[in-house]
Every structure is written in C-alpha cells, then in structure tokens.
Amino acid sequence: MKEKERQIKEGKGLVVEKNVERTDAKRKVKGKAIFGYDYGTLAKNKFDDLLYTGFLKSEYAHAKIKDIDTSAAEAVEGVVKVFTHENVPDVKFTTAGQGYPEPSPYDTRILNEKVRFHGEPVAIVAAESEEAVKEALEKIKVDYEELPVLLNPEESLGSDVKIHEDGNLADEIDVEVGNTKKAIENSDVIVEGEYETQPQKHGHLEPNACVSRIDDHGKLVIETTNQVVYHVRRILSNIFDMSQKDIRIKSWEIGGGFGDKQEMGMEHYAALVTKETGRPALVQFDREEQFLFSRRRHGAKLRVRIGSDADGNLNGIHIHAISDTGGYGSHGVTVTSNMGTMTLPLYTNTCENLKFTAKVAYTNKPTAGAYRGYGTIQGGFALECAMDELAEELDMDPIELRKKNAIEEGMFDPLSKVISEAGKIIPRDMKSCAFTETLERGKEIFDWKGKRERDRDLGDSKKRGVGVASAMKGSGVPGFELASCTIKLNENGTVLVTTGASDMGQGLESVVSQVVAETIGVRLEDVDIVSADTEKTTFSMGTYASSGTYMEGNAAKKAAEDLRAKMLKRAAEMMDREPQDLDAGNGKIFLKENPEESITVKEVGMDTIYGEKKTQLEGFGDAEDFISPPPFTTHFVEVEVDEETGEVEITRFLTMTDVGVPINPVAVEGQVEGEVAQGIGYALTEEMEFEENGRMKNPSFKTYKMPTSLDVPEIETELVRSYEPTGPYGAKSVGEIGIVPPAPAIANAIYDAIGKRFRKLPITPDKITAKLKDK
Incomplete structure (x- = not known):
C-alpha cells in the first residue's frame, strides 16, 4: 500500500x-x-427578446385528444407560438437520464396525442409576457375522448384498457440463483407477507427551471438545474436530429435534486421553443407543476417469502414486486430491479437460494422516476419487516438473526453473478464490509437488550417500543x-x-x-x-x-x-x-x-x-465502476405510540453506517441525517393521494405532509470505519443508504410497542387507531 x-x-x-x-x-x-431558478430571474433582464412559456394541462388522467383549437390563443397580442402534438417532432424517447443504450422505454414525445395522467401538458404557449401566456392558455380549446382511468397497478396489468399501444406491462424481471422454491418448502420455518409502499414526492426547495438560447456561433445553449447534463445533451440531439457539438448544456447550482433532476425534465420544452422561434426561452415549473410534471417515487406492492432452519440460518428468499411507473416508463425497470438486487444480497452468509420476480405496470398517475433510495427503499421495507417477523417465529432476537445471516467481507453478492441493473452481469465482491459491526456496536450504544426487557406500558394510553432495520446499497452503477x-x-x-x-x-x-x-x-x-x-x-x-x-x-x-x-x-x-x-x-x-x-x-x-x-x-x-462497493447501515429506533390518538413520537434514533473512510466526516453525518428525515416522512406522513378520476389531491407543501424540523428527532450518527480499496482514499458513497432503514425500523418499533404490524406505508394515526379497534 x-x-x-x-x-x-x-x-x-x-x-x-x-x-x-x-x-x-x-x-x-x-x-x-446562482441557482437555476435564480438564473431565470436574471434572464428577464439579460435578454430583451426573452420568451415566457406556460403549459395547458390535461383535464383528464386518460384521454385521446380528438381536436385542439389554438387559433384564439395565437391571436392574443404577444403570443409568438403555440405548440401541440401536431407541430412537435414525431420522435419517441425516454426522459430518463441514464447511460446509453437507455434501459427505459422510448414511450413519450414532447407533447402526446394521448394523455396518460391528469395534468399532463397538452400545449405550450410561448409569448412575450407572462400575462399573454396566461391569457392564451385560457383560450385553447381541446376536445377529448375520455378513457377509463387505471390507478391500481395490479388492476392495470389485468385490464383490457391499454394505456400504451403494447399494453400496460412496461417490463418484467425474473432472476434466480439456486432453487428457491424447494429451499423454502424444505425449511423448518417459513414466513410470508405482503407489503405496500406509496408514491412519495421529492421535496427539494428549488423547482425545475431552465433558459434556452442560440449563441453567437449558432449553438443551442440550455442553462438549467440538472444532475445529468451529458445525458440531456444526448437525448436532445436525438429528438431534434442535431449534432452534439451544436448543443451545450450547463447546470447552475442545484437547489436539491434527490434524483428528480436525473431526468430531462423541461429542457426539451425550452429547446423546442428556441429552435422554432430563434429566441431565448424561459421555462419554470411552479410548485403544483413540480408535483405533476417532474418525477416521484414508484409505489410498489411486494410479497416476501423466507425460509430458514430452526436455528435461523436462511435457506431461501423470494421477493415478488409489482411497481407503479405511472403514465410513462422512465426508470421503471431499473428502480424495480433494485427492489430485489440491492436488498436480497444483504443476508447471504449461508443462503444460496434467492429469487426476484417483478412486473412494472403503467398506470394513469404522474410518471415515476429516480428518487433517493432508488428501489432499495421499497424492497428494504418489505425485507426488513419480514426479517423481524421471522425472528418472532424463531423466538430469536432480531439483531442476532441479522448477524447470523449477514454478508461479510470477502463474500460475493450472489445475484450480481446473474443480473445487475438493466440486466448487465458484473459480479461484485465485498472488498470492504462492516455490516456486522453496525449491528454489534449499535446494539451496545442503543442499549438494545435493556430497552427490549423494560415495561412497554408508559400509562396515559402510551406504549413504547424499539425497532431495528439494516440496509446495503451501492456506489454507482457497475458496468455503466x-x-x-x-x-x-x-x-x-x-x-x-x-x-x-x-x-x-x-x-x-x-x-x-x-x-x-x-x-x-x-x-x-x-x-x-x-x-x-x-x-x-x-x-x-x-x-x-x-x-x-x-x-x-x-x-x-x-x-x-x-x-x-x-x-x-x-x-x-x-x-x-x-x-x-x-x-x-x-x-x-x-x-x-x-x-x-x-x-x-x-x-x-x-x-x-x-x-x-x-x-x-x-x-x-x-x-x-466495476463492483459498486456497498455501504452498509443499521438504524435503531425507539418510539412512543399513543393508542388513543395513534400519534407516533420518535424518542431516539441511532444510525450506524459503514461508508469506508469518510472524506469529510461531518458532511457524511449531514447526508445520513437528511436521509433519515426523508425516511421518517416515508414511514409516517408522506403520500401522493389521488381521486378516482386520477386528479392529485395534495399537490402543494400545504397539503403534502413532509416532516419539518419540528417533526424530526435528534439523530445520533455513528460512522463505522472500514477501508474500500477501490475507492478514493478508502471511501464509499453515502448518498442514499440512510433513507432505506427508517420505515421498517419504525414499523418494527410500532409493533414492539402495541403488538400490531403495519405492512402498508405511510403508518398514519388513523391507520393505527383503526387497527387497534379491530380486535
């Protein structure tokens, strides 16, 4: 060395x-x-011929556009151009900011003749003032043929109503090592459970914004707020049949992304306006548009079967998932793949039989995409809750069960030998792994044994309980x-x-x-x-x-x-x-x-x-990236549950995380604590809610219940040291791992407190009181 x-x-x-x-x-x-949204303000003073833009949103979640009349809008003073599906490039593409060839389906155009979620853009107005844009949007007339709305992914897969021409199955996955069915059936103890996770929205403060223009050399320049500028350039070059040398994408400071800006979210709209008019164009989403137009987390329904011997050695695990990708397939197959491939390897010390099957369903909801945790959070919730249920069946401490089966340094991820993201096979070995240490040291610091043995009844209708959950993730995408x-x-x-x-x-x-x-x-x-x-x-x-x-x-x-x-x-x-x-x-x-x-x-x-x-x-x-070395983490949670109101108070939260060598320890701690805050929202409050017609009920920070600083407890963050030989100075990445365990740890703690299991997120007070009343 x-x-x-x-x-x-x-x-x-x-x-x-x-x-x-x-x-x-x-x-x-x-x-x-200078953030991307700030630059929009600067552009108003910088460009005398700046065009403002606005979107006409679909009234329906599923409908064909029979006719669209823009004549009155085009007659509004100051309107320069109105775009519909009839005058945009007839090119299908994916908006997902991923490597090439993209694993996501080419299933969308800049504007579509058929709308697939409520609020989908059906027209774009470019005008010389915001007032002209607003007036023109009110004058566009659209004749729709309304179609049945499919919001449930399982119902969508079984329906004769086609959201896309080829049906409602965006993709499916079937991967296995060993003989999982036989291994589970021959086990001494078998647990099986069904779990459901909800659509969750990124809550970054800065909405998407970009400004496009033609520079003095005739180059299309887009100044934006984006995580993947080179991917955006490649996608735009394909849509508009342009050489990449004639496109420049620059990102200003980004006011939060969490995966929402791992996408061509609006740059294609701006490019369209500038190419057609030759003038600079400003495209900005307001907060409601951010909820509808940008991306959200995939909701999922997961079934887990685990078999073990009487001593708690796992014999086989099968996870089956049905994920909801919404109206379009952006990131659908890769997020869903991670529900199994990034979770199942965690407990393979003795287990040689793993199976992951999944279906990715189109629904008439806003499109899902990349969100911190990227599939691991959905699969992790199901697996970590199932592990606690297995521990109960075995009459074994949940931490001891995890330690007994924990993957260790020097071992291989079994699934990586047959599949990884997008089906590429890149076997990865654990060159660094302090997973067991996160369990052992956390157990001591948290006083797990003492807390488990004390009286759970606090009086005044309050019960307390403790929970634990673990996770592994990765550092980048191996092979891509x-x-x-x-x-x-x-x-x-x-x-x-x-x-x-x-x-x-x-x-x-x-x-x-x-x-x-x-x-x-x-x-x-x-x-x-x-x-x-x-x-x-x-x-x-x-x-x-x-x-x-x-x-x-x-x-x-x-x-x-x-x-x-x-x-x-x-x-x-x-x-x-x-x-x-x-x-x-x-x-x-x-x-x-x-x-x-x-x-x-x-x-x-x-x-x-x-x-x-x-x-x-x-x-x-x-x-x-050849092995994507995983960071590992274990979270310990103590809660108090009010059985009368259903309120859950987190009284202690401890994280133990192996990220190799932390380049900047305090920054790593900040990352973990931010992840925990988002994970708490996922567990207890956050959910994108929809009416039967597909209209979102809560597209604002007033109605979408993200936890605030007053709702998040003090988080104890401990870094467990390992050394990753393939990383810079021994480092692994920490950007997502901490968001995975909060939901299952909290669910397990609630069960420990009141004896009721919750397999569907979020775990809200009304769900708790309803289950307590149901004897």
Whole structure:
C-alpha cells in the first residue's frame, strides 16, 4: 500500500477525513450562489427578446385528444407560438437520464396525442409576457375522448384498457440463483407477507427551471438545474436530429435534486421553443407543476417469502414486486430491479437460494422516476419487516438473526453473478464490509437488550417500543458509469479542476476538492472547480446512484496523481533532485529526507508558464465502476405510540453506517441525517393521494405532509470505519443508504410497542387507531 494511503487508512490525512468547511458554504450562506431558478430571474433582464412559456394541462388522467383549437390563443397580442402534438417532432424517447443504450422505454414525445395522467401538458404557449401566456392558455380549446382511468397497478396489468399501444406491462424481471422454491418448502420455518409502499414526492426547495438560447456561433445553449447534463445533451440531439457539438448544456447550482433532476425534465420544452422561434426561452415549473410534471417515487406492492432452519440460518428468499411507473416508463425497470438486487444480497452468509420476480405496470398517475433510495427503499421495507417477523417465529432476537445471516467481507453478492441493473452481469465482491459491526456496536450504544426487557406500558394510553432495520446499497452503477476529470496547474500555484458532474447540495464539489488537495499537496483553498458544463468540462455520467464520492472522487484522484507526477518532475529539475526523492504537501514540494529543502507549488507554476521550458502542466483521470462497493447501515429506533390518538413520537434514533473512510466526516453525518428525515416522512406522513378520476389531491407543501424540523428527532450518527480499496482514499458513497432503514425500523418499533404490524406505508394515526379497534 502506498504510504499516503496507509496514512489515510490510519486517519493521518492532511485534508481527507477531516471536518473541513465545505467549499461552497460561504457563497451559499452569503447568497452569492446562482441557482437555476435564480438564473431565470436574471434572464428577464439579460435578454430583451426573452420568451415566457406556460403549459395547458390535461383535464383528464386518460384521454385521446380528438381536436385542439389554438387559433384564439395565437391571436392574443404577444403570443409568438403555440405548440401541440401536431407541430412537435414525431420522435419517441425516454426522459430518463441514464447511460446509453437507455434501459427505459422510448414511450413519450414532447407533447402526446394521448394523455396518460391528469395534468399532463397538452400545449405550450410561448409569448412575450407572462400575462399573454396566461391569457392564451385560457383560450385553447381541446376536445377529448375520455378513457377509463387505471390507478391500481395490479388492476392495470389485468385490464383490457391499454394505456400504451403494447399494453400496460412496461417490463418484467425474473432472476434466480439456486432453487428457491424447494429451499423454502424444505425449511423448518417459513414466513410470508405482503407489503405496500406509496408514491412519495421529492421535496427539494428549488423547482425545475431552465433558459434556452442560440449563441453567437449558432449553438443551442440550455442553462438549467440538472444532475445529468451529458445525458440531456444526448437525448436532445436525438429528438431534434442535431449534432452534439451544436448543443451545450450547463447546470447552475442545484437547489436539491434527490434524483428528480436525473431526468430531462423541461429542457426539451425550452429547446423546442428556441429552435422554432430563434429566441431565448424561459421555462419554470411552479410548485403544483413540480408535483405533476417532474418525477416521484414508484409505489410498489411486494410479497416476501423466507425460509430458514430452526436455528435461523436462511435457506431461501423470494421477493415478488409489482411497481407503479405511472403514465410513462422512465426508470421503471431499473428502480424495480433494485427492489430485489440491492436488498436480497444483504443476508447471504449461508443462503444460496434467492429469487426476484417483478412486473412494472403503467398506470394513469404522474410518471415515476429516480428518487433517493432508488428501489432499495421499497424492497428494504418489505425485507426488513419480514426479517423481524421471522425472528418472532424463531423466538430469536432480531439483531442476532441479522448477524447470523449477514454478508461479510470477502463474500460475493450472489445475484450480481446473474443480473445487475438493466440486466448487465458484473459480479461484485465485498472488498470492504462492516455490516456486522453496525449491528454489534449499535446494539451496545442503543442499549438494545435493556430497552427490549423494560415495561412497554408508559400509562396515559402510551406504549413504547424499539425497532431495528439494516440496509446495503451501492456506489454507482457497475458496468455503466464513467467519470473523468482534468486538473490544470495555474502559475500562482492554484489548480483548476473540471468535472462533468453536478453538485446538487450534497457536497460533491467539496469532496472532489479535498481529494485533489490531498493528492497534489496544495491547500484546500487553492482548489477551484468548474462543473457540469458540456462545453467546458470532461464527460461524466452525472450525479446519481450514490456515485459522487466514489466515481468523481476516483477520477479526480487519478487526475491529481497525473498532475502531481508532472509537478514533482518539474520540481526535481528546479531543485537538481530526483522526482522519487520528493514529496508534496501544504503548498510545498520538499525533499523527503529534509523537508526544509523545498520550493513552493507557486514557484513550480511560475516556472512552467514563464521559465525556460514553457508548458502547461495538466492531469487527466477517468474512472469506471466495476463492483459498486456497498455501504452498509443499521438504524435503531425507539418510539412512543399513543393508542388513543395513534400519534407516533420518535424518542431516539441511532444510525450506524459503514461508508469506508469518510472524506469529510461531518458532511457524511449531514447526508445520513437528511436521509433519515426523508425516511421518517416515508414511514409516517408522506403520500401522493389521488381521486378516482386520477386528479392529485395534495399537490402543494400545504397539503403534502413532509416532516419539518419540528417533526424530526435528534439523530445520533455513528460512522463505522472500514477501508474500500477501490475507492478514493478508502471511501464509499453515502448518498442514499440512510433513507432505506427508517420505515421498517419504525414499523418494527410500532409493533414492539402495541403488538400490531403495519405492512402498508405511510403508518398514519388513523391507520393505527383503526387497527387497534379491530380486535
């Protein structure tokens, strides 16, 4: 192992594994950061010929457009163009921001002749004022042929009514290792349960926004708020039959994404208006449009069967899922795949029989897509609740059951030998795994045994209980991802980093800066980053699938090593030494045997630019994902349940998480705590609700019940150390793992408190009181 990596493993890094101030903190706190929605405001002053846009929304959840009359709208003063399905490119595509070839179906056009969810855009007005847009939208007349509405995915799969031409089955999955049915049937103990999870909406503060224009070179430029700028460029080039060199996608700061912006959410609308009119166009969603037009989490119904011997050794697990992808299939098969492939491997210490089957159903709901947790959260809820039910049948402590079956370092993920995301086979081994430690240390810190043995009755109709749940995820998408990075040494000793990935608030910019500073040996404040601009940065698949730290960090580390070697070579010439005798740190290059003999990085930069042998020192690095090393986590929860009101109060929440080496520990803790907050909402309050006709009942922050800071308890966050040899300085990614266990841990704690199991989310007070009344 290299000396530097040995130091990092032992916690002796200069910048890495330190609680440094995030590099984006000051500009955001001071209000100097420009977000995509902010740029829309700036564009109103920047472009004299800016066009405003608005959408006419479908009155129905399922209908054919028989006729659409835009003549009165086009006559409104200031209206430049009205778009319908009749005058947009006749090209089908997927909006999913994924690698190529996309696994998601090509099942949508910019505007569709048939609407498949209530509120779907049926017309776009481009006008010279917002007032003209609003007036024109009111004058468009649409004649619909109303069709039956299918909201239940199981009913949709059995219906003769076709949402899409080929039917209502978007995709299906059937994968197995071993002989699961036989293994379960021959088990001493078998548990089987059905579980249901709800559609959940991302709650990022910044709605989608973008501005499109034609620059002085005739290039289509879209400045937006997006996690996957290179994917958006590729999709647009196909829709409009344009060369990718004639399209530039730039992302401003992102005010939260959580997967919602891993999508071409509005850029195609803006591109359409600008291409057809030649004028800059502003497209912004209001909050209701954000609920309807952007993406949401897939609802799912899952059936779990587990068989074990009398000692709790698992023999076989079968998960069957039916997921609800809504009107279009964006991310449908890959999210659903993760419901099994990212959950089943967790308990395979002795279990060699695993089966995952699934169907992805179209329904007449707004389209589902990527959302933090990406399928693992649905499958994890079902599996972790079923594990507790098995522990009860075995009369075994739930933690001991998990420990007995926990996957360990050096083992292989069995399912990865036959399938991974989108069917690509990339066997992955556990080069780092502290899963068992999360269980053992958490049990002690939480006082699990003591809490389990105490009286559950608190009096005054209140009962208390404790629950536990675990999860594994991944770091990127194995076999699909590429990240690249360049680093340039400036003459003043600072460095400029370019990366194609977006920072959506999770701290990626800061992580990359720490990796670069540590590797090159400069101060953190001497690192500058340009990101997510297809004209100025190197290629990246984007920011999703918990890939940021692992993928962008690896690419940045390689680029930094490349530049460092060139810097040491140049410094050796300046110092009349050999490169291997030199080291770098804190802005200096020095002799290993005598650190006092040194020159500054600035001196090297000046010499390369202005010295005798002029050159620009640059480093390049790229990284692929071959094993997607999983982070592991276990959450411990204590609740108090009021049996009269059904209210659930979380009185303690402890997380134990293995992310390898945390590049910035306090930032990792912040990520986990944010994930827990979203997971609590998933467990107890959040649900997109629909009327029978498909209209969403609660498309606003007033009616959609996200937990606030007053609803989230203090979260104790412990990081369990491991070392991932394939990650930058031993790191794995943490962007999603913490959102998976809260729902099952809370459900298990509620059962421990009141003796009632809840297999359908969210677990609301009315459901609790109703079940308590049902004797």
